[in-house]
């Protein structure tokens with residue numbers, strides 16, 4: 410089975426590199442490595458688990474996020490503009506390349522528009 414190296418980066422500067430199998434989601438691989446990432450529905454509906462692709466296969470985030478991951482089901486919580494900007498739902502996304510991802514609850518907050526701004 411093919412596996413990929415995923416480097417996870419938190420806003421605090423903490424980083425961890427984990428290995429994920431091609432049939433495993435990023436969230437499942439993180440849990441296997443005993444790392445806590447935020448999640449809610451685990452079905453692609455809420456967006457709580459969102460991460461952002463920073464680098465894929467040694468290239469910067471201009472690599473399409475849809476080439477870097479395969480989804481187990483429709484990522485309903487993401488709009489097209491989110492996917493274009495590199496956001497990915499870690500609960501249903503299975504890697505297709507080595508990559509570096511921003512993770513943590515702040516990534517989900519980036520998806521939600523502030524009505525008071």
Ligand code: FES
Pocket residue numbers: 447448449450451452453454455456457458459486498499500501
């Ligand atoms: S946990 Fe709800 S979309 Fe991933």
